[in-house]
Amino acid sequence: MDERDWMVLQVLYEEKNITKTSQRLYISQPALTNRLQQLEKEFGIKIVNRGRRGVQFTPQGEYLAKSAHEMLLTIQRIKENVLNMENNVVGTLRLGVSTFFTDYMLPNLLKRFKEQYPNIEFKVTTGFSSHVAELIHNQDVHISIVKGDYNWNEQKHLLFEESICIASKDEINIHDLPNLPRINYHTDLLLKHSIDNWWSERFTQPPLVNIEVDKLDTCKKMVVNGLGYAIMPSLILNDVHDLYKKDLQTIDGKPIVRKTWMFYHKDSLKLNIVKAFVDFMEKEFAGQ
Numbered sequence: 001m002d003e004r005d006w007m008v009l010q011v012l013y014e015e016k017n018i019t020k021t022s023q024r025l026y027i028s029q030p031a032l033t034n035r036l037q038q039l040e041k042e043f044g045i046k047i048v049n050r051g052r053r054g055v056q057f058t059p060q061g062e063y064l065a066k067s068a069h070e071m072l073l074t075i076q077r078i079k080e081n082v083l084n085m086e087n088n089v090v091g092t093l094r095l096g097v098s099t100f101f102t103d104y105m106l107p108n109l110l111k112r113f114k115e116q117y118p119n120i121e122f123k124v125t126t127g128f129s130s131h132v133a134e135l136i137h138n139q140d141v142h143i144s145i146v147k148g149d150y151n152w153n154e155q156k157h158l159l160f161e162e163s164i165c166i167a168s169k170d171e172i173n174i175h176d177l178p179n180l181p182r183i184n185y186h187t188d189l190l191l192k193h194s195i196d197n198w199w200s201e202r203f204t205q206p207p208l209v210n211i212e213v214d215k216l217d218t219c220k221k222m223v224v225n226g227l228g229y230a231i232m233p234s235l236i237l238n239d240v241h242d243l244y245k246k247d248l249q250t251i252d253g254k255p256i257v258r259k260t261w262m263f264y265h266k267d268s269l270k271l272n273i274v275k276a277f278v279d280f281m282e283k284e285f286a287g288q
Contacts, residue, residue: 013065
């Protein structure tokens with residue numbers, strides 16, 4: 001079996017569907033089916049059964065599929081270690097990054113980093129911080145940049161912290177919030193819980209939500225156009241100067257903030273490419 005075969009098993013186990021697997025791997029369905037048949041012949045077992053409900057793995061096939069992640073990780077490490085022996089900063093840096101950080105900060109950072117190390121390529125996976133934290137736990141990425149205090153017992157570095165604020169086109173009284181139109185957006189659970197806890201400590205009735213959107217940036221545009229207020233991280237509002245903003249505080253007057261962390265494994269610093277990026281990020285956010 002080669003690397004491509006392990007990738008086929010991993011993706012097929014995730015999708016349980018030949019069509020979706022072939023689309024993700026950019027190969028034809030006949031080629032995928034043929035490769036599975038060759039693997040079954042090689043191992044002398046039945047790997048999958050196909051039916052109306054999609055692909056069902058046999059016990060032997062499930063064992064192989066669950067081994068695929070470990071095998072692909074081993075192959076990746078071997079490649080990285082070989083490149084690392086040259087003592088140059090070269091290769092592909094795998095990053096897991098929260099969506100917000102990706103939209104507002106990452107492109108400029110990667111541009112400046114690549115100016116220093118032109119032989120580096122990037123593989124970036126984005127999503128909610130909960131997903132990004134899972135990526136580093138599973139060692140699917142070298143470094144994760146997450147928002148919020150997720151459990152991580154390995155190496156981490158605080159990049160910066162930002163306040164959580166009420167934002168509105170016009171000045172509002174906090175005591176009037178339950179009767180004012182609110183705009184909600186999809187976000188990670190840690191931020192949602194922080195906002196919900198703040199609300200429940202002050203009000204006995206739920207917010208008057210009249211608009212729900214999928215993205216924070218869309219919510220921001222709604223607020224700018226006077227369609228309601230929102231409670232959001234302050235960093236996204238740095239480029240807007242004509243809004244009313246009020247930072248949230250706990251009952252005892254302490255500011256409610258959200259921290260942005262860089263997570264990585266200590267062993268990964270042995271790779272020149274990881275060490276270079278960690279050093280770069282620490283310098284970029286020094287003193288913030």
